[in-house]
Amino acid sequence: MAYQNKNLDSIILETESGSIHTVIKVDSLGCATILFGNEFTLRLPLEELTALVIALEDTVSELEEIQDYSFSK
DSSP: OOOOEEEEEEEEEEETTEEEEEEEEEETTSEEEEEETTTEEEEEEHHHHHHHHHHHHHHHHHHHHHHHHHHHO
16 A cells, blocks of 8 residues: 555644644655644654643643633633
């Protein structure tokens, strides 16, 4: 089987320093690739991608708690 690459999503991330065009792909070698503009590419196998997703979910939960606390004051 020949190498295959599939685009899954394309989003614009708004950051403090500007917008970053972000592309998410998967390939036939079992890796996900996240391209952050032309500056940075992150290519991870499923196990490492899963660890990153869990860390990001924990971060979202923490930020939601901070927001809930600050809004309740």
